[in-house]
Structures are given as structure tokens and as C-alpha cells.
Amino acid sequence: MFTSAVSNDRLWSWQNKKVSIGLIILSALVLGLFPVFASSYLLTMMITALHFVYLAQSWNLIFGYSGQLALGHGVFYGIAGYFSTKLFLDANVTPYLGGFIGAFAAAIFAIPLGAILFRTKLKGLYLALVTFAAMEILKALFNNWKYIGGSVGIYLPFKSAPQHLLFMSRLPYYFIALFMVLSMVLLTILLQRSKLGHRAIAVRENEEAAQASGINCFNIKMKMFVISAFFTGLAGTFYAQFMLYIVPEIMFGFPNVVLLPMLGVIVGGRGTVFGPIIGTLVFSILGEVLRRVPFLQGPQVSAATMMLYGIVLTIVSLRYYSGLMGLVEYWKKHYPLNKKFSQMG
């Protein structure tokens, strides 16, 4: 019922600009000063949240913009995370470089995988199942592969080595994560304005009509899939360097890599620049709030979290399918900030 189409009213865009600049300055202040006031616990929580926001932004490229329900992004996260970690530990390649090499490896892996998925014209649920299966297969392989530590996993050294993306303090990680999120905002905006972005949206909306407009649907899906895989891969390296421990169960795990970003994109608003950010942050905060509820203990917390996720997802799917961003657009349309201006317009 709510839509993500932005009204093109002149006055509105002028007002929008003022509001947007205000919001940007405010968020810059909050995000910049956050580490000064936050406890170490809060800071860790925020880094994790930003990491999920970044994953949501990466997944938004394939689901939000191209409409392809690929649920196996752990494949790229895991491949890249393992690649850069192994390069670092065995060949002493700095993760700054290794992260990109790993992400490239993930993107290269995405090419044959995507070719199979999109040549066979898998869609919707079937695409979701096959991508999910690919992730499970890789998890099983990595669990039984001695060279990369099998199901025991790999530890990274706990030491300060800034040249190798290892810090004793949480602060650098916070700013790296923030930088990744902001880069992704920029990238998404650029994509939205590009030919590729327009074509991806056409493929999402209606493949036949897209074809009739001269769009090679296979080609577009492949490009978006590979790009999404690449950026998901970078997050895998970040996670490894931050947690200092990787194991297939986590790196190829649906709950760790896919679930929260997916909820964030759907609830925040698919195919929008800020939807994935807002949605993922809301879920991260909800999860944290539940942790503080006094009568919930241990496993009850995660059970309650899952229930809450489910409830929110159901409400959004049933009623507000363009998510929180859709709600924002709706408010802007029906309750303008300055009534006089909108009446004049």
C-alpha cells in the first residue's frame, strides 16, 4: 500500500533537501560522537550492528534492486573470509589487500553459480532453495577440509598490528564498519542513477516487459549477483579480523550471514538507499532490548528474539510491504512538514 516512489513536487524536493541535510548532519554527529560516550559493550554491539547493516546493503542489491531472492550469500562471505584469513596467516598478505582478493574470489565463484541459477531461469522460492543449498554444500565441504581447519575453525592472533587490520581497541573497527556502510550508501545512490540500476529495477518489476525494452535479463541478473557477492565478501574479511575466529558454521551460516540482513531489507524497505540501514538497526536494537528484559534468561532471549523477528516480519509482509521507507514516503505525502508550502505547491 505504501510506495517508494518519491513525489516530484518542486517545493517538496526543496524542503526535502533541507530536511535531508539536517538529518545528515545530525547522524554524522551522533555516529561520530557515539564512541566517545558509549561503553565498550555498546561499541561492540554497534560494530556488529553496522556489520549487519553493511550486509543488508549488499543483499539489497540482489533482492531489493534486482528482485532475486538469493538466500545463500554465506557462500561469498565464507569464501572471502577464509581466503583472506588463509592468505594472511600462511602467506603474510595483509588483510587490507587480502580482503579484496577474497572478495574477488567470491565474485568469481558467483559467476558459474549465477550462470546456473539464471540460465535455468530459477525464480522466487526455487532460487531461494538452490542458493541456500549451495551454502549448505560449501559449509559441509569446509567443515571437512583439514587445510582450512575443518569444523574446529581458525584463530587469528590477538595482538595489535594495525598494518594487518588487527587492533586491541574497538574504536578502529567501529570507524572501518562505519566507512563501509557509508561507502555502500554512496554506491547504492550511484547505482540508482545508473543505466544498470534502472535495468535491474525493470527486471525486478517485470521480466517480459524488460525484455521488450531491449534488456538482457540474464546479463543484468548476473552483474547484480556478482556485485552483491563481491561486497558481501568484504564483510567476511571484516568479521574475521574483528572476531579473530572463523568457523564454517558461522561463515556459511544462514542465521549469521543472511537472516538479520534479510529482515532488515524487507522491513526497512527493499530497493531503497536507507531502508536496509533503518531496518537492520531497528532489529539490532530490538534484539538488544530483549537481552535486558529481566525475566528472560539464557536461551529464552534468543527464542524471544526469533519470535519478535517473526512477528515484525509478518506484520510488514502483510500490510506494509514497502517497509519503513514506504511509511516515511506515506507520511511525507499525507502529513507534510509545512502545510502552507504544500498547499501552495
Add this chain to the structure above:
Amino acid sequence: MLLKINKVSKKFGGLQALKEVDLYVEEGKIIGLIGPNGAGKTTLFNLITGFHKPDGGSIYFQNEDITNFPAHQICQKGIARTFQIAKPFENLTVFKTVTIGALVHSNTVKQAEEKAERLLHYLQLENKREKLGRSLTVVERKRLELARALASGPKLLLIDEVIAGLNPTEIDEISEILRGLVESGITIFMIEHVMRAILSLTEKVFVLDAGAKIADGDPKDLLIDPVVIEAYIGREHPDV
């Protein structure tokens, strides 16, 4: 000859949708394609535009064999189409939809947007600019289909029932637009049930019935052709 179709056949399971149809479209004209329901008109369009592959025969566009080209490539070659059941981008605005249509031969998005702007003006869709695809009426959807198809800058435009369902004023408006397009150098091949429009617009008509071409020629002559009348309303019973 802009478009030439040689002995094209198509089967869907046990149904022979088209059998050995020969057809040609000359440049700079409006050509009609008529026939009763189920005659294979839309199937023929689907074959020309690459949405289905023919079982036999060949299709030539500007003397190039395009029989097995994929749909998007045929659009790039210069054949655009509208769909009988309009397929709008439901969550996109009219303007965005036409912009996407115009991307084919545009170097930048900005260039495509300028083209879309001109087309919306030409098709009198300007006041619907920011409306979403799903909120359009059937008539508006058909007009949007036309705009999207035109945006790709076609040499040949295939129109699948864009007039049916319009009121007389709207028919005149659309007819005027179509004539303007032909003047600007676009060739039109149109499926239509509204005979008034066929008579006033087309120079030549092909008649399909049960997958076969049964007649072709000047529309005025065809409407009194007993073969065509029989295809539409059946034969007089010998006992009557």
C-alpha cells in the same frame, strides 16, 4: 521489405497455433492483422519479437534472419511491441517506465529521461507522469505500453489491441498519434478488433483464422469477402 515471414509454424502441445504463415510488411505503412479469437494473431507477434521460437519457417527483418534472436536483441534491432494485456512496471512511475524503455539507444540515463519527457508530451501522458504503474486505468496502461515501446526508437512497431476498449474520442486521439508516427518514419503492424479503426488507418490487412492466413488485401474489400465473413460469423446452413 521491412519484415518478411516465410512459412512460419508454431505448435503448443497438440494445438497448431500457426501453420505455414506467409506475411510481409512494407516500410512506411500501417498494416493490420485481424482474425477471430484464437486465430494466432498474438502468437505471431510473439514469434516476431522473439518471445516464442517458431517450430518451422523463418523471419527476416531488413533482410536479416532474426528467427532465433532473443527478445531483447530483437528490440535492439528496431522492433518494439506492446502487449495485449499491458505489463506495466507496477511499482514504478510512468516517467521511470518510459525512461527505462528509452535506455536501449541512449548513452546516459539523462539522455533517456529527455527522450521520455518528449514521448510523454507526445502521447499526452504528462499529467500521469508521477503515477505508479499499478494505479493506472486500462486505457492509461495501454497508452503507457505505447510510450514504452516507442521509447526504444523502433523502425517497426507491433501494436496488440491498443484501440479496443476506448471511446470514440479516444480512438480518434490514438489514430491521430499513430498517423503521426507513420509520418515520422515508423512502420506499424497492428492487431485490432475495432473495424472502424482498421478501415480508417490501415492500407493493407492480413486475415488469420485457426492458425492459417486466409486472405490479405485492402481492408474495404476484405470486409465483404465471403471467406473472411465465414471465418468471423460462420457459414450459412444449407437447410436455412
